[in-house]
Amino acid sequence: MFRLLISSYSRASVNTSRRVAPTTILSRAISQPHDTKTSPSPFDTEFDDHTESFQPIEEILPEPSSSTRPTPITSSQKGADREPLEKTWRAHREAMRRKFPEGWNPPKRLSRDNMDRLRTMHKSDPEKFTTPVLAEEFRISVEAVRRILKSRWEPSEERVAKRVDEDMRKKEANLAMYKEMRARRDKWKEHQRQLGASTKSTPNHSRRPPSSRPVDGVRRAPSNDSFMLQ
Structure with a gap:
């Protein structure tokens, strides 16, 4: 197509006695079938010389060796790699099921007060508070209840006093936190009340006036101080 356009343009430029528009040349080139027997133009010979100098890329690049060429992975190899992983995972799951028949239930530690x-x-x-009943009540295993009832360990007086002091400090910290939260809430309420009073005293002209049309059987009076029933 490129050669046909150039040859048509060269023939039109040689004929100086008759001027032809470029659009006419393009339409003739499109409508005229490609003729391989036409005389080649200088542009055609130059283009052919350049195309003959090019070599295919297969002749320039060396052939890849067998060591550097990656081997394709087949579906059978993918399945073979997946099978050992599946077998290992299934074996681990079966071992966990045999070790924990009731599922994952980590041991729960009771505090000293709950033990007492x-x-x-x-x-x-x-007779009423048996070992299974206590295990269900405190949500621990029967073996843990049996060990707690069997143990005869009692803390010393110093340890008991230390635990009481720690409990008192925790209670005081909680009371101080709740007191601060209550004071912050009261301060916020007072701020909102003052803000509401200031907005009521200042007229807001951007608000919409009350409508006097009846809504659900109730009609607002023209004045904003009373209501009238229909």
């Missing part, structure tokens, strides 16, 4: 409460409940009525 558990012993007191069992001493008050051993």
Whole structure:
């Protein structure tokens, strides 16, 4: 197509006695079939000389060796790599099921106060507060309840006093926190009340006037101080 356009333009430029518009040359080139027997123009010969100097890229680049060429991965190899992983995962899951038949249930540690409460409940009525009942009540295992009831360890007086002091400090810290939160809330309420009073005293002309049309059987009076029923 490029050669056809150049040859048509060269023939039109040689004929100086008759001027032809470029659009006419383009339309003739499109409508005229490509003729390989036409005399080549200087542009055609120059273009052909350049095209003959090019070499295909397969002749320039060396052939890749077998060591550097990556081997394609087939579907059978992918399945072979996946099978050991699946077998390992299934074996681990079965081992966890055998070790924890009831599912994952980590042990729960009771505080010292809850342990004392558990012993007191069992001493008050051993027939009612049995080991399974206490295990369900405190949400621990039966073995943990049995060990707590079996143990005879009692803290010393110094340790008991230290624990009482820690509990008192925690309670005082909680009371101070709640007191600060209450004061902050009261301060915020007072600020909102003052802000509302200041907005009521200042007329706001951007507000819409009340409508006097009836809404659900109730009509607002023209004055904003009373209501009238229909």
